[in-house]
Amino acid sequence: MSKVKITDEFWKAEQELVRTEVIPYQWDALNDNVKDAAPSYCMRNFRIAGEVNKKRKEAGYKEIKYPIPRDKWEFLPGNSENDTFHGFVFQDTDVYKWLEAVGYSLMNHPDPELEATADRAIDIIESAQLDNGYLDTLYAINDKDLIFTDLRDKHELYCFGHLCEGAIAYYRATGKRKILDVTIRFADFIYSWFVEGGIKGYPGHEIAEMALAKLYKETGNKKYLELARYFVDHRGEQPYYFDVERAVPLGERNKEQLGEVVFYDREEKTLRYHYNQAHLPVRKQKEAVGHAVRGVYLYSGMADIAAMSGDESLKKACEELFDNIADKKLYITGGIGSSQAGEAFTAAYDLPNDMAYNESCAAIGLIFFAYRMLNMDVNVKYADVMERALYNCVLAGMAKDGKSFFYVNPLEVNPKRIHGDERMGFVKPVRQKWFGCACCPPNIARLISSLGDYIISEDKDTVYTHLLIASDIDLGDEKGSLHINAELTRDGRVEFDVKHRKDFKLAVRIPYWGRSFKVIRNGNPVEKNELDIKAGYMYFDISSDEKIVIDYEIKPVIVGCSPLVQENTGKAAVMRGPFVYCLEEVDNGENLHLLKLSDNPELTYENGVITANGMRVNTQADSDMEGGRDTENGGDGLYRDNLYNEYKPETYKPVKLTFVPYYSWANRGENEMTVYVRV
């Protein structure tokens, strides 16, 4: 990845924001040093676990204070002052994700001070690892004899996965092996426990699958790929392992902690563990269900394994799952997971705007999945989804100043409704400083820091450019180098400056928003029928230095939605290039639902803002004749108070509509927002 240097003004600024604001802020958060924010307890847990480890060794591996009785385990953020584990069961991952972001950031921008801080963090992490290689502060602190007894809900393998991703990024950036070795010891222990121990379990929250694939790629040790495949192959087998582990008596088990969180299914009571994507063997899964982040993390791992081992049946399952999401369960912003209940996928075409969950992490996971699909089959549909999620849902997750974040990314917000209804309390009209369950901010940080990874992919003789982001790319001795010059916020002109070393092919994506384009190769226009286009990419044979300019027509457009999406019938969104736009109250006044785009409106783009001619429904405040009801009887109510009078359709007055990019919403105080507007 270090060979891709982003030079794009827009994205470089985002990367700088992560480096200068998010990463330092996150470190403070991990150490509970952010005022007025939910404490993380993360580093505190590692320190306590290190202490426990040390005492245990000093006592000749005898337990002194521990294990802690099960009902004294501290799972959730509380005010308890005792020296046990605090926070969510997956709290360890906060530092792992931070470490991953640090790794990527150091590749883009060396920073000795940051590196020294990370080295100290790694020492603390290492101190918590047991002699046998196991590493999870929840069990290390509370009771090491209960490890891996609750795979469904206790997230040890999820923590391992993030450790692994963080360790590899940091090792690649610095060449320092310590955290990688910690990871390898833990991975070897997991391998011995499951594969050698014959325990057919698998993670309750997936990620270990794709992390192990990466570890295999990094180390060349096949056992890690074997372990990843082991998890994937046993998933959803009958009898369900999650039932099996519950059949083991565990005296201390607290009923409440183990309370079932299963996908709601009134119809087919026999189907279970949808929530964890463990309801069926993975190759039989055709529909994306359950917890959305878990889903796309699993599918990403499946895609890795399919690619690395040429497993066609697994690849086919990935394709079906991807298409199911893209065709039936994807918001226009690239968000996924419609429901707060279970943070889950729901029925096909069920995409509510105001009650959308759309966790930032789920959109990030979708990018992981799409990128892996792209590496198996270069098809523009994967890159289109990746780009959609990146430029909209993911980017909206972070404030312009990098200091606050969205966990939930609705497509429509009315603060009055949210404040008046506890049911909508999960939707925040402004970004939050930090979360007790702080998965999203560090996930955004690691994605943006590693964005170079997603711009191109390569095989032996071809370079594929997926994202149209200005960058300098070293393609190595077998190809040469490539400079991409682009700035999509400005225009659709994308230049490819190729320095040839050996012959190769350059494949350039034709995005869904840029299907009208002109190609100028070394100063000469190329006709479309002369182009070699396959699956949405144009292929150029490179046998000398070249300058290829693609002029994509980028313009503001109206985008409808399948009529099967109930929420959006009679509505449409506005886009320009990959950017989805939205209306905000600060520009358009309150009650955004009263606005309507005019027929054949003129859309004008200037300085990032789109304006269009529109209409606004007249209300009582505008005249004495209100929408569907008359007021001749002095009524001030909801409904016509004389049904004998004719129904009067709504009347309108002309207004100017101002659209801003969705990613930039809620940066000017609390206000209404909507992506979809009536047409």
Added chain:
Amino acid sequence: MSKVKITDEFWKAEQELVRTEVIPYQWDALNDNVKDAAPSYCMRNFRIAGEVNKKRKEAGYKEIKYPIPRDKWEFLPGNSENDTFHGFVFQDTDVYKWLEAVGYSLMNHPDPELEATADRAIDIIESAQLDNGYLDTLYAINDKDLIFTDLRDKHELYCFGHLCEGAIAYYRATGKRKILDVTIRFADFIYSWFVEGGIKGYPGHEIAEMALAKLYKETGNKKYLELARYFVDHRGEQPYYFDVERAVPLGERNKEQLGEVVFYDREEKTLRYHYNQAHLPVRKQKEAVGHAVRGVYLYSGMADIAAMSGDESLKKACEELFDNIADKKLYITGGIGSSQAGEAFTAAYDLPNDMAYNESCAAIGLIFFAYRMLNMDVNVKYADVMERALYNCVLAGMAKDGKSFFYVNPLEVNPKRIHGDERMGFVKPVRQKWFGCACCPPNIARLISSLGDYIISEDKDTVYTHLLIASDIDLGDEKGSLHINAELTRDGRVEFDVKHRKDFKLAVRIPYWGRSFKVIRNGNPVEKNELDIKAGYMYFDISSDEKIVIDYEIKPVIVGCSPLVQENTGKAAVMRGPFVYCLEEVDNGENLHLLKLSDNPELTYENGVITANGMRVNTQADSDMEGGRDTENGGDGLYRDNLYNEYKPETYKPVKLTFVPYYSWANRGENEMTVYVRV
């Protein structure tokens, strides 16, 4: 009430259904004899409390087994086999509401067997009353020394209120005093505890206020009105009594049971107890907030007290609260309480269709409130709301066979979405047999059985007819008698046959749906300018036998909604007379959101069904050109996959729309339903 005999075919059938199906069914439910339904535990609790009482007396008022330690109290329906209290804290009310329905039913239709069953129930209830008059099985069983220590959440005064309403109805029907005397003893005990004891508490769940007003009216004893006023006057005073009672140490208190349930309010942290309408003194409450049933029960009590004591400031508060509901928080069906969270009112104009809560009991409470307002000021706006709730939300709560019930009454249902999303699990697409929290079925039963109460009201020289329901009414020696002949399901002709005894005025309501009408008095047409119309009622001086015929023009009409209701912009509903109509999948095919009314559609009414010409959005299934997206690139997805192509508005094909009355929905299996349709 017994002087109003309903002869209306439509409503008589509903009353018969309650008498022959609901009341016997309820009795089985109260005794846990309904298979596959949630047990009530109600009569079981009374029997246990009776046993405890008996043992206590036998032991010379010494406690033997009781009190039961606080953590062994059984609050919620469970499988525990011990002989303590089971069910919700308000489980006693199940039998009280049943008794009330029985009382009304006996007035309409004597039934010695039913009366004997009720007498046995009364004996069991009485056996549970303590010597001091206190009666609530939760505390009688568990610990009589903790009574009235948790007014906010433990519902003893709510149980009292329902006892009182049930006792009065039964006494009026049968003349038997036993249950009335039980009530009076409990009322006297409450009076001594609060008024004489100087404890400034008030009910966490209101109803005692209006029940005490009724007891005052029945007994003539002013102390009951004083007690009602005491509760109303102290409500919302600072310091909040609910805080005060929590400041009292109660060693056994379980933190979880006492967990705060307060109205969600991020902005004004100082405002509390919205949920219980105890955030402000009642005279300062301008907006209906919190739990909707509690709200309208309180407002009803306030209206009773205002009327009985001529309290103008209280009356003004009632008027403001009523207008706030009617103008800003009322569904077209008469449903109130938009949110499941807290079963609560939400912000003004926040009336979601699919996520509506609209508890049946809340609509019933709104009828109580409206009727009481009507008795203070005869204004058609109160009767209009009463009728709206009765003919739609309330009636929809019960299946056509009287055997299943809705608790929640949405205006739009898509079973696919509900089954795919746990968040929507509270919305049931078909009626349920019984509920653990069984407030709604008996509440519907008691309202329909007592419907005669709501048809007319009287003062010294005037009879006001509010509901246009065929009935025989004995107006007594001071006036005469009245026969109303009407059948709104057939036509709008309403005949008033008056037998004159002494002179009086007859006031006839002009409903919002019948503002076009003809009057024929004793065979002669009366011109509108000859009519004496005040506040939506026409007044006739009656000085001899008369036949007054009002021919209301009743026709299917399109009804819009204030454009401030976000959900309904660009949509409208269809009504005929007081009946709101809806579309069901069984008549109109799936994906009801694709349907649209044609411009100026022709609405035809026949046999209860309205048909109209409409349009249906074309989808992929209909053609290869789909709504907002093109399919030329083989796309089968959600969004246009080539943004360069022009946005294509939706296309339609003509269809016939079939509307059925809202109250009758979901009687033909599980299917989609919607009240609002695009226009």
